[in-house]
Structure formats: C-alpha cells, structure tokens
Amino acid sequence: MRTSIRNSICLACGLLALSACKKDFLEKDPTELLTADQIAEAGKWNEDVALGFVNGTLQTFFKSLQSTPSSHDDFAQKAFDIESDLMSGDMELQGGQSYGWFTSVANLLSYQKFETLNYSVWRISYRTVSLANGFFRSVGSDESVPEKQNNPKTLYNWGQVKALRALAYLNLAHFYGKPYSDATKSSLVVPIYRAADDASKPGKLATLDEVYQFIVKDLIQAADSMDKSKVVRSNKQYLNATVARGALARAYMDMGQWEKAYDVANTVITTQAKNYPLIAAKDILTNGFNDYKTPEFIWAININEDNTGKLVSFWGHMDVFTYSYASVGAFKGINANLQAEIPDTDLRKGWFNASRGLPLSKFFSTAKPTVQGDRTWLSDIVFMRMAEMYLIASEAAARKGDEASAKKHLLTLLKERTAADNYAAVETKINGLSGDDLLKEILYNWRVEMWGEGFSLTVMKRFKIDIQRSGRNIYYPNQIIKWDDPRLTYQLPQNETSNNPLIK
Template sequence: MNKLFNYGLLSALALLSYSCEPDFLEDPVLTNTGTLTSVQFEEAAALDPSLPTGLMSGVYALTFTTGTGGTGGHDDFGMKSYDVFSDMLSGDVALSQSVYGWYRASITEFGAPQDFTFGDNRQVWRYYYRIIRGCNSVIDGLGGMDATPESQANKYTMGQAKALRAHSYFYLANFYQKEYDASEPILPIYRSAADQNGPKVPASEIYDLMESDLTDAIALLDGYNRDNKTEINQDVAKALYAYVLGARGTDYTKAYNMAVQAISNYPVMVGAEVTGGFNNVNTPGWMWGVDLNQDIGLGLISWWGQMDYYSYSYPAYGDLKAIDASLFAQIPANDIRKGQFLNNTAFAQHLMPLFKFYDSDRVHTGTSSIVKADYVYMRVAEMHLMAAEMAAFAGNDGAARVHLKNLVSTRVPDASYIDGLSGQALKDEIYLQTRIELWGEGKSYLAMKRNKATATRGSNHLSFVGEPIPYNDERMTFEIPEGEIQYNPFISTQNQ
C-alpha cells in the first residue's frame, strides 16, 4: 500500500472534480496552474516513469474514497457502495429494520429505478464515469488507445487502466440496461479524457470496448507481480473477462476458459476462514481487495459502516442488513455457511451476518470509529462458480459438475448429490450456490441477470414481501440521471 499513498491520494482528490455534468471537461490531473493536458502528461511521463503509476494509484484510491459518487451521503463510499445497492435490488440482502432511512425509499422500495430525479441514479453514474475518466487519463498519457508503451512498467500500468475501465463500463451496462440487447442504445462511450459529452451508443459497442480492453489488459499484464492486491493483475483481468462474456451471453465456452485460467493461483477459503470475518486482504483466497488502515481514515461512511454490527456502524445502532429469510432457509443445516448468520431468539427475523463480516475485535459498535477491516472486491470462489455456470450454459454439464463440487465439497460434508444434476436443475443449483457463497459481496445481482431469474423477497424484508420480481423488471435498473439529461445535449434529445 505504500506506493498507492505516495502518489495516489493527491491524484484521487483531483479526480473528484470529474463528472458527466458541467465539470465533465475538467482534466483530473492538477498542476500549480490548473490542468495538465494529455500531451503534457505524456511528456512528463517520459521524464518521470513513476507518474503513470502514481496516477493509476490515484484512480484505484477512488474505489474506496468517500464522496466519489458526488454526494455527501453515507452510502457514497466507492465501489462497495454499489455492492450494497445491487445486493438489495436483487433481494438477497434484506433491510430488515430501518432506523436511519438509508436505502429504504430509494433502493429497497425502488424509488430510484422508477424516478430519474432520485440522487442514487446520479451517484452510480457519476462514480463509474469518474473511474472511466481517470483510466482514460492514464491511457492517454501512455500514448492512447492503440499504443503499446515501451517500458515494461508502463505496459503494466496501461493494462490495469484498460481492465479497470472495462470493469466500470461493465457495471454501468448492467445497472442501466435491463438485459443485454446488442442494438439498444444505453450509455455514452468515452475512449479518451478529451472526449466530450456524447450520445448513447448501442450495447454492442460498449461490450466491444470491454472485450478489446480486457484482451489488451491480459496481454499487457503478462508476468506482472503486483505490489498489493489493490492493483489488478492478469488473473483479475481474466476474471473480469469471464463476467463480461457471461453477461453478453455470446461465447460461454470462452467465458468458461477465462474463469478456469483465473483460478490456479488462489486456494478457496475453507474452515475457519469462512466464518473468520472477511476482514483481511491477505487471505489467500482473495484475488482483489484493499488493505484499509488508520492512515486512510474511513469511518462510519464505509461499507463496514453500513454492514457490520461490530464496527462503528448503522447496524450497531439498529439499521439492520440481513440475508433474505427464504435464501437462508435453503442453506442446509450442515453447511458451514449457515453459521455465518445469526439465528437466535432475539434476532431470528433479522438473520444478520454476524459470523461472516465483522471487525476482528468483535465489539458491538466497534473499538474505534476508524475502519481497519479490509475490503474484498473479488475472490477465487467466484471463478469456481463462474466456471461451473459458464460450462453449464455451454452444455458441458460434466465440467460444470466438477467445478461446482470443487467449491461445495468444502462447504458440506457430502457434495455427491451434484453428480445427479444436469440441465436446468444443474444451472439452478449453481445459481443457488452463487447466491449463498457470495452473499453480501455484490455478485447476486449480476448472477440474477445472467440466469434470467425472478426474485421473491422473504419474510424479513420491509417491503414487497412475497412479490415475484423478474430480472428485467423496470425496478431492477437505474435511470439516466436528471443532471445528465440537463447538461448532455445529446442525451436530452434521445429517448430516455
């Protein structure tokens, strides 16, 4: 983490000036006189090779910096904000008790997806486009989209920028399109920091850029040994490619191959790790995450501040997030993951994740107002499940069963029941295991869309209990925000 903070925080603060509204054209790299153009950046990078790495560190810092969605809200804390949004939209995370009002009207009662004036539409949009802008600045400074940097260090930096840009477009595409339709215009596309406001382009063009970026990233990151897990390496880039292909649904075999290639360097979390708090980035099964510490200074406005009973947090004071009661009921009693959730007389209806996510001190309301538990962005269990899912969708049930058993056999005493599954029953089991294994990690919404599933909320939700909500329901996607319509002349003249 040292390199990240030697260069990154100043760059991150500068990048906070970006959005797709009036300040869209502000360059995120600041100098004494105001801005640094891409040409100036390229010249400076030639003199100081650490500059591109430093700027990329700043972009990474935005993924866990508060306010990066452009609001002062306590649900605006970087990438993990949208893990919460998506898990609640899918229904797998229940807001089982609401004291302070975060998430209720806008997310769990679907206010934002049905009204473009709700601020959460703007927050999601602004965060991901801010990351894209930062990545574009790095790419421009290294010669642009089609350039291959000369130095190995700059190749690695270019690969990370392209992978993170693809990641941001991937989430935007999922959040703002009901389901993949190649011809439907969905988002503006910006390939350079010099690009100005633009019209929505078809989903196929967005996905083509993601695939191009990730193909380049995988090649550029070959041999890269990262300094810390905050940075994207080749394995993470391959995993992201598997997600993109899975969402697009056009090449399940290639998606399967990408997922399999991403697996080899990481063991699955087992035994005590599964109920050990998910709070240490050095956990071998974590592929991508952030080492948070007191110097970073996150507190209440953080993922831990919204999810953990054992932090200084909203759950500690009554704003409770829980596993959906119906999903919990589907976890076998002898499954180690059943023990991740509290199920006693006092809190039976809440089913809080008191033994999955927690600060290591395990003191109610926390021992400090500063977060020291880490963020997980991706772990290898995802790729075992993705490999199984993509194999099943490609019609390779044998491979699907192998990969599914590789994970499930570490969770239950006997996973032999999987041997008898095929076809839709096998797909359904993979989807269920994905929801159980990755609960609260921001992946159930993506799986819901890939599987074209319907969610029916369990008894511990505060609203819409028992109502079937399909993956392509209007309430499952955000609206292009009011500010974008006002300030982007191309968007304002297109159909919304």
C-alpha cells in the same frame, strides 16, 4: 504499502496546484487531478507522477464521498455491491429507515433519473473513465502502447488502467442496461469515451453490444499487456492479468457466451488455483472477509488510516461489530426465504444468525464479539476472489452442455463449504443432478456464496428468476419482484439528459 497510493496521488496533485485546470463536459476530467499533458511532461523526470494517475484511477473504486459531499451511502464499488444486492431482494433492509441510507434502493426507487444513488453510479464510473483516458493520452494511446513508451512498467500500468476502465463500463452496463440478449443488444445505453475523444464534448449513446465489445477488448488487451510486462504486482491492491481475466469471464457470462466464459474461468482456475486457494472449510466461519491478504482474494484493498471512509463504508453499513449504521439498527440481512434453503450440511448456514439473517459470521471486524467495538474502521475490502471463478466455470459448463465439468468445479467449491463427514453425501447429490436441476443448484450457490458481494442482481437477471422478499424486509414484504421489473434498471441520470444534447 500503507501510504504508496496516497503519496503518489499527492505528488500528482501538488504539481497540478502550480497550474490552472479547465472544466470539461460533465466533469469527465476531474479538476483535482492532473491533465494528460501535465502528467506526460512531469513523467519525464519522475515516474511516480504516472503512478499517481494510475492510483487516482484505482482510488475511484473505493474512495468515499466522491459523488456527493454528505451521502453516507456513497463509497464507490462496495456501495454499488450493496445497491445491487438490495435491489434483487437477496439482501433485505430490516430497520434503520430513519437514517435514509440505501432506503431508495431497497424501496426500488433508485432507478429514477433524479435519485442521488442513480447519479452516483454514473458519476463515479465516468470519473474512472476520465482518469483512465487521461493516463492513455499521457502515454500516447488507448489502442496500443507506443514503442517509445514500451517498457515493463508502462505496459503493466497501461494494462491496469485498461482493466479499470472496463470494470467501470461493466458497472454502467449492469445498472443502466437491460440484460444482454438478441432483443436488447441494439438498445442504446451509455456513451463510450475513448482517449482520442475531445473531453470537452458530450458523447452519443452507444448500443449495449458496442459497450460489451468495448469492455471485452479492453480486458483482453489488459491481460495481454500485463502478461507481456512480466511485472509482478507489489500488492493485491493493484491489478494483474488474473484480475483482468476474471472480469473478462464476468463480461462473457453477461453476454451468454458460455464457451468463452468457461475457457477464461477454467484458465484462471488451472493456472492460479494454487496462488488463490479457496478459504478452507475450517476457516469459513472465522475468516471474516476483513483482511486483504486472505489467500483466496484475487483483488482486494488494504484499508488504513489514510483511506478509510469511517462511518461511510461497507463495514459501517454491514457489520454490527463496527461502530456505524449497522450497529445501531440499520440491519441488512439475507432474505429469510433464501436462508431457509440453506441445509444444515452447508457450513455457510453459520454465516447468518438465525433470527434476522445478519452476516455476523461472514463480514465481521476483528472487534467481534463486541458490538460497536471497532472504532478505527480499518477492515479491508475485496473486489474479486476465486470462488467466483469456480461458479462461473460451473455455470458456463452446465449451460454449454458439459455437465461433468460443471459438477467438478462446483464440487471443488463445495468441498470447502461442507463439513468433512457430510461431503460424501453432498458429492453423491451433485453427481446425481442434471439439466435444470443442476443449474438450480449452481444458482443456489451463487446466491449464498457471493451474498453481500454485489452479484445477486446480475445473477437474478441471467437466470431470469423472480425473487420473493420475506416478511423481514421493510419494503414489499412477502411480495414477488420479477427479474425484468423496470425498476431494476436505472434511467439515465437527469444531470446527463439535461446537459447532453446528443441524448434525446
């Protein structure tokens, strides 16, 4: 599968070279890819053209330098993950200030409308939306698959693209919207663009509730469509119904719909745990999160010579064993205060080195133990894994009053994060918790288990916790950042507000 994404995109772009393209409003239809009419026509004789559109949409989640030609903190979803963890303070920038990458985020300045990283989230997310809508127009609709196109591959691809569009809007909601509540759900956040909309015209801002309802609808339809297709994905790089349901559980957690979040996450666990078993305790310090084939990974990308971002990558910024920024001093480590909370009985304590809290045993290239040893930049990236589903199920169950289920799911995770001779004590501890104490334990596990994977900011806001940065952070050392600090919500980009007359 090494070149399948590249080849299908190249086929699509080759056809495009034969004709001119219009420039739509705010680049919602990027000119380097096919228009909907072209792809619909070409797809009559070569189904790989439609696949090229799907792959083009997928690629917006991992291609480097999509938003800016020279910003080395521009590599799509994994850059967004670093941004949100740095903003929360659970990840700390400890050095390398002279390089400039991610410094505006760590310094809580990236929220400003003229900041490059602010615009990067917007631009890449709406590129995903644009390509998705182009695909939907090519098959007829984003509301339902037309009967004439109702074949297994179309159903499957339609579901994939539905989920990708929803994930793009989930990013927009997380960065540009305040946490969902009765007080905020009527606030205006970002425009919603549907396939039937005129791509040359700007859109008005939708409310936070409208955005989340749009996300939920897309994800439900995505899962149903992929299930109905009965197509088995060829590779973990592509999406399936489990990915869509995992994203749906995320959305329900954002909305505080605990019953629905639990039902979805519990369904994923019940039906898919055997397919995506948790990384075992014996492997937790040696896995490295560098292989997309890791059984626990639900959705992951195979990074190869064709799609590597090289220096401009998650591994370049996080792993000292990969030649890039982290290896020359731009260190990113766990908050020292959070690190101090990790007990000796928790195997994840070994993820982080003692002096700086660098993730030397969580994220590492196969070149370990040689610092800068990896100069091929081929470590893979993960977007979703089963541990998240256990944490969602545990938290949602606790919040809806089902503490027995909350403990069951949490203990399933902790059994693989605890040495066998210590597990009985951990089990006794968890079973003795209730109420706020149980929620605090779940919070701790979110922050440690998912560290560096882009969940810290949403968890911080959902739990309404203020986080004290440690003395290792080069910005705001030892200062407390409140969960509702306005700097944790992005302003609408200046490029959008200057060009969209529907935004006042």
